[in-house]
Amino acid sequence: MLRAERISKSYRASGGHVVAVDGASLQLERGQRLGLVGPSGSGKSTLAQVMAMLLAPDDGSLTVDGDRIDVWGVHCRCELRHRVQLVFQSPRMAVDPRLRVGEAILEPLVASRLLAARDAECAVLLHDWATRVGLTYDLLERFPHEVSEGQLQRACLARALIVAPRYLICDELSSMLDVSTQAALLEAIAAIQAEQELGVLLITHDRVLADTWCGEVADIRELAARSGEGEADATQRHASARAAALSALVRGRQRRAMPP
Amino acid sequence: MSAAGAALRLRGGLTQRLVETARRWPTYMRVAAGVLALLVVAGLLANVVAPLDDTAVDLDHVLEGPTAAHPMGTDEVGRDLLTRVLHGVRISLVIAVLASLAAVAVGALVGVLAGTLGGRADAVLMRMTDVFASQNHFLFGVLLLVLFRPVLGGTGAIMLAIGFTHWPSLARIVRGELLSVRERPFVLAAIGGGASRHRLARRHYLPHLLPAVGLAFVLTVPHAVFHESAYSFLGLGLEPHQASLGNILADGQRSLLAGGWWIALFPGLALLAIAMTIGTIAEYWREHLHPRWRSELEL
Numbered sequence: 063m064l065r066a067e068r069i070s071k072s073y074r075a076s077g078g079h080v081v082a083v084d085g086a087s088l089q090l091e092r093g094q095r096l097g098l099v100g101p102s103g104s105g106k107s108t109l110a111q112v113m114a115m116l117l118a119p120d121d122g123s124l125t126v127d128g129d130r131i132d133v134w135g136v137h138c139r140c141e142l143r144h145r146v147q148l149v150f151q152s153p154r155m156a157v158d159p160r161l162r163v164g165e166a167i168l169e170p171l172v173a174s175r176l177l178a179a180r181d182a183e184c185a186v187l188l189h190d191w192a193t194r195v196g197l198t199y200d201l202l203e204r205f206p207h208e209v210s211e212g213q214l215q216r217a218c219l220a221r222a223l224i225v226a227p228r229y230l231i232c233d234e235l236s237s238m239l240d241v242s243t244q245a246a247l248l249e250a251i252a253a254i255q256a257e258q259e260l261g262v263l264l265i266t267h268d269r270v271l272a273d274t275w276c277g278e279v280a281d282i283r284e285l286a287a288r289s290g291e292g293e294a295d296a297t298q299r300h301a302s303a304r305a306a307a308l309s310a311l312v313r314g315r316q317r318r319a320m321p322p
Numbered sequence: 323m324s325a326a327g328a329a330l331r332l333r334g335g336l337t338q339r340l341v342e343t344a345r346r347w348p349t350y351m352r353v354a355a356g357v358l359a360l361l362v363v364a365g366l367l368a369n370v371v372a373p374l375d376d377t378a379v380d381l382d383h384v385l386e387g388p389t390a391a392h393p394m395g396t397d398e399v400g401r402d403l404l405t406r407v408l409h410g411v412r413i414s415l416v417i418a419v420l421a422s423l424a425a426v427a428v429g430a431l432v433g434v435l436a437g438t439l440g441g442r443a444d445a446v447l448m449r450m451t452d453v454f455a456s457q458n459h460f461l462f463g464v465l466l467l468v469l470f471r472p473v474l475g476g477t478g479a480i481m482l483a484i485g486f487t488h489w490p491s492l493a494r495i496v497r498g499e500l501l502s503v504r505e506r507p508f509v510l511a512a513i514g515g516g517a518s519r520h521r522l523a524r525r526h527y528l529p530h531l532l533p534a535v536g537l538a539f540v541l542t543v544p545h546a547v548f549h550e551s552a553y554s555f556l557g558l559g560l561e562p563h564q565a566s567l568g569n570i571l572a573d574g575q576r577s578l579l580a581g582g583w584w585i586a587l588f589p590g591l592a593l594l595a596i597a598m599t600i601g602t603i604a605e606y607w608r609e610h611l612h613p614r615w616r617s618e619l620e621l
């Protein structure tokens with residue numbers, strides 16, 4: 063079980079501290095399909111990065127199948143990092159622009175010295191995973207900017223699955239994709255999930271998608287120990303931010319219009 | 323299997339990439355690169371190309387204007403100006419390159435230390451950088467020269483003075499780039515994939531920082547040429563008999579009163595040519611490199 067307890071994380075931004083996640087708790091079982099919904103800016107991606115051990119939380123604890131995580135990022139043991147894999151929100155930013163798609167998919171195996179790039183197993187694995195996520199072989203030789211967003215997202219999925227994770231977190235997997243590509247990707251994930259008893263956390267702002275694909279759906283605004291801000295608050299905040307921006311603009315114009 | 327084999331094929335060599343880049347250059351870049359190459363070759367081969375000894379005094383031909391025998395004329399003790407300018411180009415370029423390397427080394431070191439140590443060390447280093455950056459760097463350089471010239475000699479003191487006054491901006495850039503690259507999703511993805519710290523440094527941090535450092539180096543070189551000339555002109559740099567461009571200019575200023583315009587003109591032109599060609603190349607590089615970095619960031 064992947065268990066996050068009372069995770070808090072805030073960022074230092076130019077306007078002071080931004081509390082991105084405020085005491086959120088979440089559990090994901092192996093073989094489970096869990097949806098995580100919430101409006102944009104509610105801290106879904108931040109929580110996902112914490113659960114994938116990529117970002118150290120300010121507070122709270124994370125355990126993966128009984129192993130408590132105390133150190134994060136590169137300091138964390140490679141084998142632990144491999145247990146939870148994250149598919150990032152934007153595939154264009156999540157792939158090294160200097161690597162060909164095929165190299166990018168194999169990168170985790172090479173980086174963690176499980177295989178060397180010239181091993182014969184690499185080619186076999188690469189083709190196996192390319193087929194499973196629906197990538198044609200000619201795409202593997204191209205650079206990331208030479209393939210479509212959807213194809214790159216498939217590559218990211220293959221890259222995450224190639225290390226045989228126990229848990230997969232997909233952050234807005236489908237927000238960039240058209241409906242049929244989205245369906246195909248989710249179908250591929252479902253097949254692998256059933257086969258490998260993979261726990262899947264599907265992060266989305268699409269409540270309908272979450273309800274249809276996932277057995278269970280959690281709302282990030284209800285995960286917090288203290289109740290987080292509601293939708294009304296978010297709307298309110300959005301409106302006041304807009305007003306503040308507009309008045310700053312007006313003040314700027316006034317200053318310029320004034321005689322020196 | 324062939325597809326995977328091809329996917330793992332190495333990318334083209336450095337020379338091939340350089341040639342491909344040069345082919346896309348606009349005319350002004352080719353001119354700048356050509357002139358700079360000419361100056362560098364002339365400077366490097368100064369001993370071979372320049373027909374005369376640059377310190378040979380010839381009191382029969384004092385302050386002569388450009389002639390066939392002396393294309394740039396002679397100075398007030400009859401030394402051939404072409405020879406001196408060629409030597410000056412070499413001395414000034416070598417000092418400028420070494421001084422820029424020193425500046426870039428200091429800047430990169432401070433930036434990397436601040437970016438990787440973080441916390442209090444970062445705060446102290448960056449405060450120090452702010453203090454350095456807020457000083458007048460020319461006057462600070464003069465101070466360093468006055469202090470260290472007796473110990474290190476002219477060349478060493480100039481390199482120190484330029485190296486220790488031209489690092490703050492690079493230190494800030496390196497630190498900022500290091501902090502931002504660490505949070506880029508594809509670097510996070512590499513960490514999730516199991517990359518070690520060593521591998522991250524080699525595969526992500528270094529390749530990301532090198533272009534910025536290289537660009538900073540090239541941008542510093544024309545700066546350093548001017549600084550060396552200015553220090554030498556003020557009599558704080560190289561020994562007066564050494565043919566650096568600044569020293570020749572100082573001679574030229576004196577000779578101007580006697581009507582010897584050529585003694586200031588030719589080294590001045592050489593100085594301008596060096597600074598402008600390197601500056602042009604650096605600016606072009608900056609403009610054409612940054613969009614690519616940005617497209618990695620934003621696309």
Ligand SMILES: Nc1ncnc2c1ncn2[C@@H]1O[C@H](COP(=O)(O)OP(=O)(O)O)[C@@H](O)[C@H]1O
Nearest residue numbers: 073074075080082101102103104105106107108
């Ligand atoms: N690197 C960062 N620096 C500062 N603020 C950030 C950073 N990343 C996210 N945030 C802020 O944290 C909050 C949560 O962001 P995020 O986790 O991306 O939410 P979501 O994925 O639900 O849209 C937002 O208000 C966002 O502006």
Ligand SMILES: [Mg+2]
Nearest residue numbers: 106107151234
């Ligand atoms: Mg997000």
